[in-house]
Amino acid sequence: MKIVCNGLELSDAVLKVSKALGSKTTNSILEGIRLEAKDDTLTLSATDQELYIEKQIRAEVKLEGSTVVPGKFFCEFIKKLSGEQIELNLNDRNVLSISYTDSVVTIQCLPANEFPTMKSLSRDNYFDITSKDLRELIDKTIFSVATDDNRPVLKGALFEIEGSSISSVAVDGFRIALLKRTVQKASGDMSAIIPARSLSEISKLLEDDEDIITVYVEPNYLMLQIDNTSITTRLLNGQFIEYKQVLEKSSQASTVVTINKEQLTNTLDRAGLLSRIERNNLVRFDVTDKVMLVSAKSDLGDFKENITISLEGNDVSLDFNARYFTEALRVIDCEFLKLNFNGIAPCTITGVEDTDFTYLIIPLRRL
Amino acid sequence: MKIVCNGLELSDAVLKVSKALGSKTTNSILEGIRLEAKDDTLTLSATDQELYIEKQIRAEVKLEGSTVVPGKFFCEFIKKLSGEQIELNLNDRNVLSISYTDSVVTIQCLPANEFPTMKSLSRDNYFDITSKDLRELIDKTIFSVATDDNRPVLKGALFEIEGSSISSVAVDGFRIALLKRTVQKASGDMSAIIPARSLSEISKLLEDDEDIITVYVEPNYLMLQIDNTSITTRLLNGQFIEYKQVLEKSSQASTVVTINKEQLTNTLDRAGLLSRIERNNLVRFDVTDKVMLVSAKSDLGDFKENITISLEGNDVSLDFNARYFTEALRVIDCEFLKLNFNGIAPCTITGVEDTDFTYLIIPLRRL
Numbered sequence: 001m002k003i004v005c006n007g008l009e010l011s012d013a014v015l016k017v018s019k020a021l022g023s024k025t026t027n028s029i030l031e032g033i034r035l036e037a038k039d040d041t042l043t044l045s046a047t048d049q050e051l052y053i054e055k056q057i058r059a060e061v062k063l064e065g066s067t068v069v070p071g072k073f074f075c076e077f078i079k080k081l082s083g084e085q086i087e088l089n090l091n092d093r094n095v096l097s098i099s100y101t102d103s104v105v106t107i108q109c110l111p112a113n114e115f116p117t118m119k120s121l122s123r124d125n126y127f128d129i130t131s132k133d134l135r136e137l138i139d140k141t142i143f144s145v146a147t148d149d150n151r152p153v154l155k156g157a158l159f160e161i162e163g164s165s166i167s168s169v170a171v172d173g174f175r176i177a178l179l180k181r182t183v184q185k186a187s188g189d190m191s192a193i194i195p196a197r198s199l200s201e202i203s204k205l206l207e208d209d210e211d212i213i214t215v216y217v218e219p220n221y222l223m224l225q226i227d228n229t230s231i232t233t234r235l236l237n238g239q240f241i242e243y244k245q246v247l248e249k250s251s252q253a254s255t256v257v258t259i260n261k262e263q264l265t266n267t268l269d270r271a272g273l274l275s276r277i278e279r280n281n282l283v284r285f286d287v288t289d290k291v292m293l294v295s296a297k298s299d300l301g302d303f304k305e306n307i308t309i310s311l312e313g314n315d316v317s318l319d320f321n322a323r324y325f326t327e328a329l330r331v332i333d334c335e336f337l338k339l340n341f342n343g344i345a346p347c348t349i350t351g352v353e354d355t356d357f358t359y360l361i362i363p364l365r366r367l
Numbered sequence: 368m369k370i371v372c373n374g375l376e377l378s379d380a381v382l383k384v385s386k387a388l389g390s391k392t393t394n395s396i397l398e399g400i401r402l403e404a405k406d407d408t409l410t411l412s413a414t415d416q417e418l419y420i421e422k423q424i425r426a427e428v429k430l431e432g433s434t435v436v437p438g439k440f441f442c443e444f445i446k447k448l449s450g451e452q453i454e455l456n457l458n459d460r461n462v463l464s465i466s467y468t469d470s471v472v473t474i475q476c477l478p479a480n481e482f483p484t485m486k487s488l489s490r491d492n493y494f495d496i497t498s499k500d501l502r503e504l505i506d507k508t509i510f511s512v513a514t515d516d517n518r519p520v521l522k523g524a525l526f527e528i529e530g531s532s533i534s535s536v537a538v539d540g541f542r543i544a545l546l547k548r549t550v551q552k553a554s555g556d557m558s559a560i561i562p563a564r565s566l567s568e569i570s571k572l573l574e575d576d577e578d579i580i581t582v583y584v585e586p587n588y589l590m591l592q593i594d595n596t597s598i599t600t601r602l603l604n605g606q607f608i609e610y611k612q613v614l615e616k617s618s619q620a621s622t623v624v625t626i627n628k629e630q631l632t633n634t635l636d637r638a639g640l641l642s643r644i645e646r647n648n649l650v651r652f653d654v655t656d657k658v659m660l661v662s663a664k665s666d667l668g669d670f671k672e673n674i675t676i677s678l679e680g681n682d683v684s685l686d687f688n689a690r691y692f693t694e695a696l697r698v699i700d701c702e703f704l705k706l707n708f709n710g711i712a713p714c715t716i717t718g719v720e721d722t723d724f725t726y727l728i729i730p731l732r733r734l
Contacts, residue, residue, distance in 0.1 A: 077640050103673055
């Protein structure tokens with residue numbers, strides 16, 4: 001393999017595929033980036049066996065070939081080169097010379113044939129969505145994904161398409177995050193449970209714009225292309241939680257509190273300084289006419305703050321893990337919110353006008 | 368104690384004195400901030416017994432008194448308050464109520480009489496210096512201070528005043544950093560070894576401007592005032608290294624290399640990716656006519672980069688710890704530098720025109 005390519009393009013490509021690099025792996029080939037030079041193209045790929053990212057850039061290919069470079073080092077090194085032109089030259093002992101200006105660095109590579117190949121997906125099932133909407137579907141639910149291994153299927157978010165509606169749902173056993181958007185086009189109804197780690201990397205590659213992204217779905221895999229980057233991820237299999245029933249049950253609120261989002265955020269932020277000390281993040285909400293009293297306690301002292309609200313329904317007193325509220329509030333864009341309570345049943349956070357999102361949070365039990 | 372004060376002023380004051388809070392201490396009073404209300408002033412103080420910071424703000428004092436609040440919590444809490452007016456009210460069980468808008472937080476305080484007092488310094492020995500110069504004297508040498516406990520006196524920087532000249536020197540056994548500046552006024556010649564931790568906190572309080580700072584020096588203490596903040600630090604006692612002799616010896620260079628600072632920085636940055644892997648940061652400099660070859664090696668591969676230089680004197684080949692160069696280069700402002708070699712003697716970095724700084728670095732021994 002012998003090629004000449006643009007340093008900035010190479011650096012950008014390496015950075016993008018490096019998101020799929022395996023870490024803490026026992027198989028060192030997964031810590032590598034595969035380089036393949038063919039025709040007038042350099043293809044870079046990386047995978048941790050769950051996520052597979054591949055990107056192509058133009059290159060002047062003097063000799064075709066392929067190899068696997070140590071990923072982390074190659075990524076950091078290429079990033080630090082300021083030169084316009086980079087020459088990559090592989091010798092017959094699989095040593096790669098990286099030449100720039102009048103300097104040269106040589107690195108020992110790994111065998112290209114040991115690098116896992118990614119299956120190519122059929123293009124029968126797909127949907128089209130704007131980059132911005134796909135990114136929001138990820139960013140506004142992913143924080144509720146389960147992090148423990150009790151129910152592996154909950155370590156991903158469920159994407160469901162029905163007609164032109166698409167929803168993303170994440171559940172960790174104590175809360176539900178649900179966001180709805182619209183697809184531009186879909187080959188039919190479908191669903192997929194996408195691992196959180198893949199979602200997080202996909203989100204980083206998505207711009208906040210109206211570009212249309214096509215997502216291909218198969219029973220075990222999902223693939224999408226963002227510019228010249230193609231991303232394939234395995235899907236999670238299993239029975240997802242029947243979240244619709246849970247949300248249905250919680251939709252009859254006996255207490256509806258309308259509250260300013262920023263005020264609630266700031267109050268919980270301050271309460272957290274005390275409640276975090278006891279490590280359970282416990283805050284109490286006491287809802288009475290026109291006022292919600294937020295309180296927290298620790299050995300250090302007592303916290304009490306009143307927030308002016310508008311109330312429909314009964315008074316209510318409940319304990320919550322403040323973090324669940326804080327994380328939901330961070331991704332909500334509205335100025336005012338509704339907190340819907342029904343005795344000791346879960347509380348839901350919904351928009352005053354916006355009906356696209358629902359966050360459900362289970363209160364803490366009290367002795 | 369009962370006072371009303373401005374929230375922003377209190378927050379700023381708490382943040383400033385908190386830099387002196389003790390951490391990892393077994394004496395919990397040192398983790399507290401002392402509050403004292405008297406006349407129309409609130410005085411805040413914190414100390415770790417080495418550094419003592421005190422700041423005064425205006426307050427409406429309704430009842431004089433003093434207490435010690437838990438420092439970290441109080442600092443974070445006050446920072447998060449957006450209200451203009453804050454009322455602090457201490458009851459007779461030493462519980463402090465912090466009232467703002469229509470909310471109130473109560474915290475258990477520590478006894479004020481257990482808080483260490485700071486001795487007040489005589490004002491006989493002092494020097495005046497601009498804020499900018501004092502900050503540079505700290506920032507451009509402090510990274511060379513010793514971090515191990517072998518010679519405690521080297522865990523500080525030596526400040527020396529002779530006539531109108533002031534110098535700051537830090538030595539860690541492998542390198543020397545020296546910077547010279549001018550004082551505006553001094554009561555006489557003097558010297559002080561200031562602990563690195565105190566220097567670091569003092570630097571954070573200094574602006575990059577021409578304001579004159581007066582520094583008072585006693586055998587065991589040093590005190591300065593920045594706006595309404597007074598900072599007192601203990602000094603280190605003992606025999607500092609005879610750095611002048613070492614620098615004198617190194618001043619006869621048999622090889623003088625003139626090199627572009629940015630190029631050397633970028634090359635060492637890239638070399639570091641390989642040399643850091645072996646954890647010794649070793650790079651080799653091979654100086655020949657017009658070119659300095661910088662090379663590094665690890666199991667991963669070989670690094671070789673040429674930098675164009677202008678050379679006076681003999682060729683030379685030496686190994687160095689790249690970090691010592693990188694840290695010095697980061698604080699040097701010149702475009703071009705001189706590297707002065709003399710066989711296997713230490714290398715010094717000096718300016719081409721600027722004679723105010725000298726960095727000395729000992730080469731690594733080679734088998």
